[in-house]
Amino acid sequence: MNYLLGIDQGTTQTTAVIVDENGVMLEKNSSQLPARFPQAGWVEQEPSDIVRTVKEACAPLIDKYEISAVGFDNQGETFVVWDAETGEAVTPAIVWQDTRGQSVCDSLASSVDQIWLRQTTGLLLDSYFSAPKLKWVFEKYPDLRKKAHEGKLKFGTTETWVIWSLTNGKLHVTDPSTASRTLLFDMNKFEWDEDLLKLFDVPRSMLPEVKPSAGYIGDVDFGNGKPLPLHALLVDQQAALFGQACFKAGEMKCSFGTGSFLLMNIGDKPKLSNNGLLTTVGWNFNGHTAYAFDGGIFVTGSAVQWLRDNLKFIPDSASSHNAANNSKDGGVVVVPALQGLAAPHWRTDVQGAMFGLNRSTTSDDIVRATLDGIACRVYEVVTAMSQDAGTPPPHLKVDGGPSGNHYLMQMIADLLDLEVRVSAALEATAIGIANLAGVSALGTSFDVLSANWKSETSYSPKMSEEERGKKLSQWNKAVEAVKGFHH
Numbered sequence: 001m002n003y004l005l006g007i008d009q010g011t012t013q014t015t016a017v018i019v020d021e022n023g024v025m026l027e028k029n030s031s032q033l034p035a036r037f038p039q040a041g042w043v044e045q046e047p048s049d050i051v052r053t054v055k056e057a058c059a060p061l062i063d064k065y066e067i068s069a070v071g072f073d074n075q076g077e078t079f080v081v082w083d084a085e086t087g088e089a090v091t092p093a094i095v096w097q098d099t100r101g102q103s104v105c106d107s108l109a110s111s112v113d114q115i116w117l118r119q120t121t122g123l124l125l126d127s128y129f130s131a132p133k134l135k136w137v138f139e140k141y142p143d144l145r146k147k148a149h150e151g152k153l154k155f156g157t158t159e160t161w162v163i164w165s166l167t168n169g170k171l172h173v174t175d176p177s178t179a180s181r182t183l184l185f186d187m188n189k190f191e192w193d194e195d196l197l198k199l200f201d202v203p204r205s206m207l208p209e210v211k212p213s214a215g216y217i218g219d220v221d222f223g224n225g226k227p228l229p230l231h232a233l234l235v236d237q238q239a240a241l242f243g244q245a246c247f248k249a250g251e252m253k254c255s256f257g258t259g260s261f262l263l264m265n266i267g268d269k270p271k272l273s274n275n276g277l278l279t280t281v282g283w284n285f286n287g288h289t290a291y292a293f294d295g296g297i298f299v300t301g302s303a304v305q306w307l308r309d310n311l312k313f314i315p316d317s318a319s320s321h322n323a324a325n326n327s328k329d330g331g332v333v334v335v336p337a338l339q340g341l342a343a344p345h346w347r348t349d350v351q352g353a354m355f356g357l358n359r360s361t362t363s364d365d366i367v368r369a370t371l372d373g374i375a376c377r378v379y380e381v382v383t384a385m386s387q388d389a390g391t392p393p394p395h396l397k398v399d400g401g402p403s404g405n406h407y408l409m410q411m412i413a414d415l416l417d418l419e420v421r422v423s424a425a426l427e428a429t430a431i432g433i434a435n436l437a438g439v440s441a442l443g444t445s446f447d448v449l450s451a452n453w454k455s456e457t458s459y460s461p462k463m464s465e466e467e468r469g470k471k472l473s474q475w476n477k478a479v480e481a482v483k484g485f486h487h
Contacts, residue, residue, distance in 0.1 A: 003020060004067065004070070004437050004438050005058065006430040007071065007072045008236055009050065009072065012033060014031050015057060015429075019434035023444070027061060029057050031057045033053045034049060041102075043095040059223055062228065069441030070231065071230075073233070074235060075158050077157070078093055078158050079094060079156060080094075080155075082161065084152055089161075091144070094133050097298060101131075101133035104136050105126060117183075120196065123183055151205040171217065174208040176212070176283075213284055231437040232433055236429050238292065239429045240255040241265060241282055242282075243429055244399065247449075247450060251394070255428065256398065260374070262294070262296075269291065273293055274387070278295070295382075296342045297343070311366075324371050325368075328360075328362070329360065329365040333475060334372070334373045335482050337482065344381060353478065382416055396418055415463070420459040
C-alpha cells in the first residue's frame, strides 16, 4: 500500500493526515497554533511556532507509515520575512486577517488602475492580501526595506517559510495558487509581475520560485531525519476544492473554520466577477489548470467562539445548535461582521451589529441570530457566484468543524433552496493536498478521486418561499443599516 502525507498548515492549527492511494484517510494528528493581537486589527503568529506545529503534527505519522509522497497546503495570504543568510525571521508571521496594510491600500487607491489590477491578479486592492502588508513593513522599518533591496531578505507564505526552514534554505518555493494570493502575481501568465513588484516596492530577489501545484519539488525532512519527497503545494482553500472533488466547472464547496471560504471551479480560463468576488488560480500543473471564483467570509467559527468566550452565552461551540433551536424570538438579527464584511461587499470598515432587541430577548435568540447571520453571508456569496457563472451549482459541498452544526447547515440549505452535502471527511483540505500528491507521485486519476468522494449527511431545503423572503429581507435591511452607520 502506498501512503500519502497531507499537511494542512491552517490559521488555528496544523493538521497532518495519512491517506491511502484511494484517498481514504487512515489517521490524523493536529497541533494548535497560537496567535497574538498586539493592537486592534493586527493578527500575528510566531514564525517558529508554525515550523514547530508542522513537525509536531507530522511526527507520529511519519514514524508509523512508509510515505510515498507529501502534499503541503497553507493559509494563503499569511507571510513571513526572514534573513537569507541566517534563516532567522525578521518579522512575525503577519496573518491574512490582519488589516495593517489598509493605509497602504488607501494611499495607492487613487493612483492604481483597479481594472488592470483585477485583470492581472483577479484580486482587489485590499489588505487581506500579502503585498500591502509587506509594503507597510517596508514603510515602517526602512532598514528592512534596505536589506530587502540588497538581496538579504526572503519572503514567503507559511509553506514557503516552513519548507525553507526544513531544508536549510535549499528550497525557496511556492505554487501558482498561493502566488495568486499575494497581489504580485500575474494569474494569466503564471509569473511574478514586474509592474506589481514596482507598485508595492518588492524586490524580485525576495520572492520564491513558482513551481507547478503538483510534481516532484524536492525532499523535505519533517523532523525525524528521513527526508520525504514533496509532490504538491496549494493554498488551503484550493486544496479543499480538490479534496471535495470539484473538478468540473460549476462545482463549488464551502469550507467552514475560522471563516467560511467558498470556491467555485470555473474551468481553465480566468473570468472576472461582476459581483464582488475574486478570481484565483485553483491549481496549475502538467496541463491541468483550474481557475476559481473565490468568496471569503472572514468570521464564522470565530463568531461562535465570540458567543462562547466573550459573551459566555454557550459553554462550547457545539451547544450553539441547541441554543438556536431553543430561541423563541425570530425578530433578532445579528450581522456578524466582527472583522469587516468581505465578499461580496468588501467593506473592511464595517463592524458587527444586532437589531431587534427587546426586554424578552435571551442569549438563545442572539446565538440563533448569529448562526442565521453566518448562513445569510453564505447565501450572499453563493448567489453572487451563481450570477457570475450564469447558473446555480448542482449542490453545495461543505466541510470543516461548523459543517457539523445541524441548525446552521439546515438554514443554509433553506436560504439557498439547494441541497447541502456534508463531506464524510471533515479534513477535506488535508486530504485534498494528499490526494494531489498522489496524482503526481502515484498517477491517481481524477475519476478515482471523484468516485471515492462521499457525503456523510445532506440537508434538503424545507423553508417556505414566504419565510425565506422575509428572512432575507430582514437581513438586507440590517446590512444596509450597518453600512450606513459606518459610512
